[in-house]
Each structure stands twice: as C-alpha cells, then as structure tokens.
Amino acid sequence: MPLTGIDDRVVRVDAAAKARGEARYVCDYTFPDMLYAYMVRSSIPRGTIDSISIPKLPDGYYFISAADIPPEGKNELWMIQKDWRCFAEGDVRYVGETIGLLVGPDRNILKYLLDHVDIKYTEGIPAVSIDDGIACKGGAIVGEDNVLCQLYVEKGKPMSEVFAEADSIYEETLETGFQEHVHLETNAAIVTEEDGKYAIYASAQCPFYIRKSVAGLLGIPQEDIIIRQTTTGGAFGGKEHFPDVLCGPLLVAEHRIHKPIKLVFDREEDMLYSVKRHPSKVTYRTALDKDGNILGIEGLVYYNCGAYLSASYVVLQRGVFHANGVYDFPNTYVKGIGIATNTFPSDAFRGFGAPQTLFAIETHLDHIARKFGFDPAEYKARYFIKQGGETITNGHIVERVMLPEMMKQVVDASGYEEKIRKYPIGSGRGIGISFYNHGGAFTGNGEQAIIKAHARLVKTGGRVRIEVGSTEMGQGFQTALRKIAAVVLGIPIEDVDYDNPDTSLVCDSGPTAASRSTMIVGKIVERCAAEMKERWAEGDFSVEKEYEHPEGHPWDQSTFRGDAYLGYGWGCAAVEVEADKLTNEIHVTGIWSSHDIGHAIDELIVHGQVNGGIAQSIGYASMEKMENRNGYFRQSSMSDYVVPTSMEFPKQEWFLVENPYEWGPFGAKGMGELVFNGADAAYIDAVERALGITVHRIPMPPEDIEEALGNGQ
Amino acid sequence: MVSRIEFSVNGRKTVFSGNPLTRLIDVLREDLSLTGVKEGCGEGECGACSVIKDGRLVTSCIIPVGAVNGSEILTIEGIRDTDKGRCLVDAFAEGGAVQCGFCIPGMVMAAYALLSSNPNPSEEDIRRGISGNICRCTGYDLIVESIKLAVRKGGDLWA
Numbered sequence: 001m002p003l004t005g006i007d008d009r010v011v012r013v014d015a016a017a018k019a020r021g022e023a024r025y026v027c028d029y030t031f032p033d034m035l036y037a038y039m040v041r042s043s044i045p046r047g048t049i050d051s052i053s054i055p056k057l058p059d060g061y062y063f064i065s066a067a068d069i070p071p072e073g074k075n076e077l078w079m080i081q082k083d084w085r086c087f088a089e090g091d092v093r094y095v096g097e098t099i100g101l102l103v104g105p106d107r108n109i110l111k112y113l114l115d116h117v118d119i120k121y122t123e124g125i126p127a128v129s130i131d132d133g134i135a136c137k138g139g140a141i142v143g144e145d146n147v148l149c150q151l152y153v154e155k156g157k158p159m160s161e162v163f164a165e166a167d168s169i170y171e172e173t174l175e176t177g178f179q180e181h182v183h184l185e186t187n188a189a190i191v192t193e194e195d196g197k198y199a200i201y202a203s204a205q206c207p208f209y210i211r212k213s214v215a216g217l218l219g220i221p222q223e224d225i226i227i228r229q230t231t232t233g234g235a236f237g238g239k240e241h242f243p244d245v246l247c248g249p250l251l252v253a254e255h256r257i258h259k260p261i262k263l264v265f266d267r268e269e270d271m272l273y274s275v276k277r278h279p280s281k282v283t284y285r286t287a288l289d290k291d292g293n294i295l296g297i298e299g300l301v302y303y304n305c306g307a308y309l310s311a312s313y314v315v316l317q318r319g320v321f322h323a324n325g326v327y328d329f330p331n332t333y334v335k336g337i338g339i340a341t342n343t344f345p346s347d348a349f350r351g352f353g354a355p356q357t358l359f360a361i362e363t364h365l366d367h368i369a370r371k372f373g374f375d376p377a378e379y380k381a382r383y384f385i386k387q388g389g390e391t392i393t394n395g396h397i398v399e400r401v402m403l404p405e406m407m408k409q410v411v412d413a414s415g416y417e418e419k420i421r422k423y424p425i426g427s428g429r430g431i432g433i434s435f436y437n438h439g440g441a442f443t444g445n446g447e448q449a450i451i452k453a454h455a456r457l458v459k460t461g462g463r464v465r466i467e468v469g470s471t472e473m474g475q476g477f478q479t480a481l482r483k484i485a486a487v488v489l490g491i492p493i494e495d496v497d498y499d500n501p502d503t504s505l506v507c508d509s510g511p512t513a514a515s516r517s518t519m520i521v522g523k524i525v526e527r528c529a530a531e532m533k534e535r536w537a538e539g540d541f542s543v544e545k546e547y548e549h550p551e552g553h554p555w556d557q558s559t560f561r562g563d564a565y566l567g568y569g570w571g572c573a574a575v576e577v578e579a580d581k582l583t584n585e586i587h588v589t590g591i592w593s594s595h596d597i598g599h600a601i602d603e604l605i606v607h608g609q610v611n612g613g614i615a616q617s618i619g620y621a622s623m624e625k626m627e628n629r630n631g632y633f634r635q636s637s638m639s640d641y642v643v644p645t646s647m648e649f650p651k652q653e654w655f656l657v658e659n660p661y662e663w664g665p666f667g668a669k670g671m672g673e674l675v676f677n678g679a680d681a682a683y684i685d686a687v688e689r690a691l692g693i694t695v696h697r698i699p700m701p702p703e704d705i706e707e708a709l710g711n712g713q
Numbered sequence: 714m715v716s717r718i719e720f721s722v723n724g725r726k727t728v729f730s731g732n733p734l735t736r737l738i739d740v741l742r743e744d745l746s747l748t749g750v751k752e753g754c755g756e757g758e759c760g761a762c763s764v765i766k767d768g769r770l771v772t773s774c775i776i777p778v779g780a781v782n783g784s785e786i787l788t789i790e791g792i793r794d795t796d797k798g799r800c801l802v803d804a805f806a807e808g809g810a811v812q813c814g815f816c817i818p819g820m821v822m823a824a825y826a827l828l829s830s831n832p833n834p835s836e837e838d839i840r841r842g843i844s845g846n847i848c849r850c851t852g853y854d855l856i857v858e859s860i861k862l863a864v865r866k867g868g869d870l871w872a
C-alpha cells in the first residue's frame with residue numbers, strides 16, 4: 001500500500017460503512033432483556049410540584065425519580081457547575097425539565113402510562129425573554145437579579161472620554177433568536193452493566209464529560225462508569241453537555257433495575273426538549289468623528305441562558321471576546337451578562353457564542369458605513385486587525401492576518417464591485433459581504449490549566465492504534481487524525497486504527513468542542529507519532545504524551561486580559577440574493593467564501609465543512625425560526641422548523657488561503673466552527689441592500705421581511 | 714386487529730402478522746433488523762427512512778405496513794451489494810458526500826431512484842431528486858457532486 005502524504009486525497013475512513021447503512025448508531029443497538037425509558041417532564045415553565053400521581057404500574061415497569069438517588073449520591077449534574085438537577089424536585093424551572101423516567105419492556109404500554117401520569121403544580125409567572133429576565137418577571141429565578149454570569153473587557157481610554165470627544169454616537173440594538181441543532185440523529189443513550197461496572201452507550205461529543213457529570217448521582221468513582229461513544233449522527237454542540245441530561249436519569253434507573261435500558265428521543269422531543277443556541281441582545285454605542293471614523297465602541301451583550309448555567313459562562317465569554325469582530329478599534333468596552341429565564345437551558349452550538357456578537361458587529365458596521373455613504377466592505381477593511389494588533393482583551397494577534405487577500409479572492413470571484421454598482425439599493429437584488437474569525441481551542445490558558453489533554457499511540461506489529469477521547473461526529477476527525485499519524489509515521493493510513501472512544505480504554509484528550517481537536521489533539525498525536533517513528537524498531541510499545549502549551553501567550557483568567565486564544569481562524573463570505581417582490585421570498589443566487597484555517601489536513605473534508613457551516617449559518621439568518629411563547633417552544637417538528645434543503649442554495653464557490661499555523665499539526669488550525677460564523681451577516685447585508693431595509697434581528701423569514709417592509713424600516 | 718400482510722423485502726418474501734397500522738419502518742428495523750433504514754423525524758419530512766416501494770421512493774415512517782401488501786420493498790441492504798448500489802456507495806465515499814452519515818442511506822436510496830428513472834440528470838434534476846432528504850451536515854454540494862460522479866463512473870449501468 002502506498003504511504004500517505006498530508007496533501008493526498010484520501011477517502012474518509014467512515015464513509016463506506018455509513019453509506020452502506022452498516023454504521024451502528026445508538027438506535028441500532030439492542031441487548032437481551034432490554035427495557036425502554038420515556039421521560040416524564042415538566043409541562044409548565046415555572047412552579048412548584050404539588051403532587052405526582054403515577055398510574056398503577058404493571059409488573060416489570062418502574063417510575064424513577066429523585067427519590068431513587070441513593071443517600072451517597074446527589075441530585076446534580078456536574079457541567080461547569082452543579083446547578084442543573086438530574087430530576088426536578090419541589091419545583092420546576094422550564095417546560096421539559098426531567099421529573100422522572102418510566103421504564104419497562106413494552107413501548108406502547110409505556111406511552112399509555114406516560115399519558116396517565118398526573119402532576120399537579122402551583123404555577124408561577126415565567127420569565128421567558130431576556131427583557132423578562134432582566135425585569136425579574138415573576139421574581140428572580142437565580143440570585144436577586146437573574147444574572148447567571150457576567151464579565152467585561154476594556155481596551156484603550158475610558159469610554160466616557162471617548163464619547164466626550166465624539167461628533168456623533170450611533171447606537172442600536174441587534175438581536176438573534178434561538179437556533180435548534182437538528183442533528184439528524186436525535187439524542188439517545190443506552191445504559192447497562194458489564195463486569196460489575198456501569199456501561200453507557202451514547203451519541204455524544206464528550207464521553208469523559210458524561211462520566212464526570214453523572215458519577216456523583218450514585219456517589220461512585222468516575223472509573224466505575226464506562227462511556228462508549230457510538231457512531232454519532234451529527235452534534236454541532238448539541239451533544240456536548242446535553243447527553244448528561246439523558247445519561248444521568250438512565251444511570252439512576254440502572255442502579256435500581258439492573259437491566260439494559262434504552263432512551264431514544266423522537267424528533268418532537270428533540271425539538272422541544274433539548275438545548276438551543278443562546279438568543280442574544282447586543283447594544284452597541286459607537287463614537288464617531290464627523291467623517292464617520294470610529295473612535296470607540298461600547299457594547300452591552302445579553303445572552304438568554306435559560307434556567308441553568310450549563311456552559312453559558314464560557315459561551316458568554318466567547319461572545320464578548322468576539323464582540324469587536326475582526327477589527328482593531330482604538331477604544332472599546334464590552335460587558336456581557338448571562339440572564340436566567342424559564343426556558344430550556346441554552347448551550348453549546350457551533351460557534352459557541354461567537355456567531356451572535358459577530359452578526360451584531362458586522363451588521364452594526366454595515367449600518368454606520370451606509371449612513372456615511374461608504375461601501376461596507378471598504379469601510380470595514382480600514383479597521384482589519386493586523387499581526388501584532390491589540391485584541392479586545394489587550395492581547396496581541398500573533399499570526400499573520402490575511403483578511404485583505406481573502407477579501408480580494410471573494411470580491412473578485414463574486415464580482416462584488418460590479419454588482420454593487422449594478423444593483424442599486426432597493427432594486428430587489430443585492431450582494432452582501434462579511435468578515436469573521438474564530439478563536440481556536442479553549443479560552444486563554446484553559447488547555448493548560450483545565451484540560452491537560454493526553455493522547456496515546458499503541459504499536460502492535462505494523463499497525464498503530466490511536467487512543468484518544470476525541471470523537472467523530474461527522475466532522476471527519478477519525479480520518480484527519482489517522483492521516484496525521486500515518487504521515488508522520490510514514491505508513492499507509494489503512495494501517496492506523498482509531499475507534500469510537502471507550503473511556504475505559506483511551507486517555508482523556510478533552511472534549512470534542514471548541515474547534516480544538518485537530519489543533520490540540522492532532523498536535524499531541526503528531527508528537528507521539530514522531531517519537532514512535534524514531535523508536536519503530538523497538539517492537540510493540542506505546543507512546544503517551546500530554547499537551548504542551550506554546551510559549552508567549554500570557555493570559556489572566558481572573559481579569560480576562562491577555563491572549564484569549566492561541567490563534568484564530570479567519571473568514572470572508574459574500575452572499576448574493578434576489579427578492580421576490582410579491583412573496584418577499586429571498587432567493588440566494590450566489591455564495592462565495594474564503595477561509596484561513598492554517599493548512600488543511602484534508603481538503604475534501606474542509607470542503608464539506610465549509611458548505612455545511614455556511615448553509616447552517618444562512619439558515620440561522622433566514623428560515624430557522626424557533627419561537628418561545630410563555631415558556632413553550634412553538635416549533636415541534638421538521639415541518640415547523642425548516643432547515644435548508646438541497647433546493648435552497650446554489651453551489652458554493654470556496655477558497656482557502658495558505659497560512660500555516662506554528663503550533664498546529666502540519667500547520668492546521670481549527671475550522672469546524674469558523675465556517676459557521678459569518679455567512680449570516682453577509683446574507684442580511686444582501687437582503688438589506690436588495691430591499692432597502694434595515695434589519696436589527698435574525699432570523700428574517702419572509703413574514704418578518706414583509707413586516708420590515710411594511711414598517712418602512 | 715391482526716392482519717396477515719405479504720410482501721417482499723430485498724427480494725425475499727416476508728409475512729407480517731399483526732396490527733396493519735404498524736409503521737413500515739418499525740417492521741423493517743425491528744422485525745427484519747434492517748437498521749440501515751434510519752428514523753430522523755418520523756413524519757415524512759427528512760427522508761432518512763427512504764426505501765423504494767414498487768420502483769418509487771417513499772418514506773417508510775409514514776407508511777403503515779398494511780399498505781404494502783403485495784409490494785416489493787427495496788432498502789439500502791438490498792442494493793448495497795448490487796452493481797448500482799456499489800457504484801453509488803463508492804461515489805459517495807470518494808466524492809466526500811458523507812459526514813455524520815445519518816442521512817446517507819436515505820440519500821443513496823434517493824439517488825438510486827433518481828438515476829434509475831433518469832440516467833443523465835442535470836444539477837437541477839439531482840437537487841430536486843434529493844429535495845425530500847434533509848442533510849444537516851454537508852450543505853448538499855458534495856452529495857450532488859457525488860451523484861454526478863456516480864453517473865460518470867456508472868456509465869451504462871444507469872441506462
């Protein structure tokens with residue numbers, strides 16, 4: 001077999017099994033004597049539980065609740081904090097909060113029982129929107145003011161001085177809505193017992209997170225629980241912490257029942273009762289001189305976190321750290337506040353807090369540019385941050401920034417210059433452009449201080465096995481990681497194995513999140529492989545290594561000052577639209593993008609990520625509307641919450657610039673989230689130009705566009 | 714109500730006795746262990762459960778088994794080792810169509826149905842042919858390209 005080169009085109013290692021229908025997802029597993037579980041959930045957004053009445057259970061059926069947690073355990077899931085309860089007890093804080101599990105052999109009987117569970121509540125008044133939360137509607141849910149988390153960053157002079165010098169101030173508020181992941185495989189898990197230990201099979205991004213989160217429910221060591229990731233049918237952040245919410249109750253049930261138990265959400269449950277992207281409300285006040293030059297920007301960023309913290313504090317940090325976009329403004333002050341409400345907790349979703357503020361800053365700058373008669377692209381380019389430039393957290397950009405080159409690629413390929421002349425504002429056609437970035441890996445020194453990732457290679461004869469906790473969820477990591485190892489070792493990729501992780505067999509290489517896997521875990525594997533190659537003649541042996549933090553990235557986590565990220569991915573996207581003046585339907589007629597991801601480990605995989613990320617991002621800005629009224633999500637199916645089909649968007653044109661990253665394997669940086677972070681703003685820019693309207697929120701489905709037109713906005 | 718329903722699955726005669734309202738997908742996945750048929754939505758919206766019934770692409774999650782009496786059903790398991798099936802699977806793998814894979818068996822079925830009736834589809838035909846199949850990962854471009862690749866590589870296979 002030929003050796004593998006890093007720029008060789010390889011066939012994804014998981015493609016054929018998936019296409020042949022042979023890959024096994026959790027739903028495809030069965031065990032002898034397996035039981036099924038259904039969740040009993042809160043049907044109200046806020047209130048106290050007065051009584052729970054369960055119909056008489058036939059033999060072999062169980063109701064599991066907080067009462068089944070043993071005395072040595074605690075009713076809490078351990079994510080960042082331990083505030084999210086495994087089972088609601090005493091009160092409920094959102095619609096869909098887990099109250100119990102019904103477990104038994106026959107699903108029809110379980111459904112009948114579920115329909116006859118009768119829970120009586122004394123209802124409270126729910127806070128649903130960010131404004132409700134700020135106003136402490138119905139009384140505070142958390143603390144005295146519903147503030148779950150907050151932080152601020154500042155750069156340059158105090159904003160009071162900047163505003164005093166300004167000729168004008170441009171202030172506006174931009175909002176983004178919920179977004180549902182709609183990974184095509186719904187959430188699911190199976191719990192069982194094997195050799196005196198608990199074993200959980202889960203569709204999940206982070207097997208080690210689950211173990212850590214649920215062990216405390218039974219008061220047992222984490223090692224007594226084995227998590228086996230099964231082939232995961234998409235995740236996008238929706239399976240980062242959320243699997244804990246399924247696996248916790250299942251573990252408690254297993255402790256009592258001792259039989260295999262399977263829990264699979266149907267689509268309606270997955271839509272209504274799973275985490276979503278944080279809605280946001282961002283207010284910018286921008287100080288301008290008389291020519292429209294930016295003197296400074298003040299930002300106030302609110303994220304709707306729902307009833308529990310989950311990962312919100314980290315999401316909010318990322319939102320704040322991306323609130324200046326790709327620009328170097330002389331003076332800024334940005335404050336971020338995570339507000340508690342009575343909605344399903346918001347959590348990780350591709351981009352992890354960055355898309356909200358990036359949309360807001362891009363759109364805000366478009367509006368300022370237009371007010372002063374500048375072309376937005378030309379106006380923004382004046383402020384592009386450069387190598388050595390000071391970031392919003394008083395750190396510096398270490399790498400070369402290739403935004404001008406990327407902009408040129410996109411402008412040339414899309415015919416931007418010609419089209420802005422050809423399509424006057426309000427002509428029904430428009431082209432928009434946006435710029436964005438994504439900080440790679442965990443914030444600041446998190447990789448060094450918190451994660452401390454490990455990776456291991458095991459050599460047996462001529463074959464090498466990768467043992468890491470990182471997961472394949474569709475992004476292509478199994479292929480990318482094997483390729484890295486194979487190339488360094490100088491062996492064919494077919495001789496490298498890397499299975500879905502089992503926490504009892506592999507080392508903890510940290511979560512599969514934050515676009516960190518290739519950049520961080522890939523680098524450790526590269527180092528392991530380099531040593532293994534040198535010692536190749538030694539026979540069978542293994543090499544394990546820990547993450548090494550690159551020098552020269554100072555960071556203070558208590559003040560949020562320094563290099564918030566080890567490096568950034570960069571992007572530029574253009575979107576062209578045509579509006580149907582009768583129906584207000586917007587047709588996307590062209591999509592162009594350029595990204596800097598360092599060096600691509602596999603171009604075909606990157607191509608797929610770019611296409612998918614951009615489609616999801618334009619969906620976010622246009623059609624993907626998830627509303628919450630009085631605490632209830634209104635879209636419960638794939639016909640109500642519509643994601644893009646093959647007919648929505650034309651074929652994309654895409655480019656990469658080559659900018660090898662010093663500390664990544666073969667120069668690679670993260671990319672899975674970057675490609676989501678900007679096409680939404682380009683789309684809205686195009687819509688604004690085509691229709692001559694000013695947009696302040698996404699999504700903008702046709703009915704909202706109609707309203708905006710009617711308002712003469 | 715118990716009915717006896719006879720139909721063929723992947724060329725094999727099958728008899729189902731039970732409630733005729735049972736969803737075809739459940740019979741395929743659970744009684745016949747054909748787990749390549751995936752459930753993404755259960756309401757006919759996503760296409761993950763696509764199978765071919767008497768030559769036409771259908772979503773097996775909204776078809777009661779009672780409606781397939783006398784029919785011929787083809788699932789991914791029934792085509793993957795045929796020349797056409799192999800051609801499609803290879804093209805999907807080579808063309809980068811597969812990410813998480815959950816939509817893919819259904820996509821392969823949609824492509825199979827499309828190319829069987831239209832051996833030389835345009836880009837537009839392909840996009841329409843898979844428009845009932847949702848993919849959340851790929852943005853579709855590489856699926857479309859892979860189907861074009863299957864046309865090129867398959868040649869006479871589809872004629």
Ligand code: FES
Nearest residue numbers: 753755757760774
């Ligand atoms: S599962 Fe049948 S169409 Fe979605």
Ligand code: FES
Nearest residue numbers: 813814848849850
């Ligand atoms: S590959 Fe994941 S849904 Fe299509």
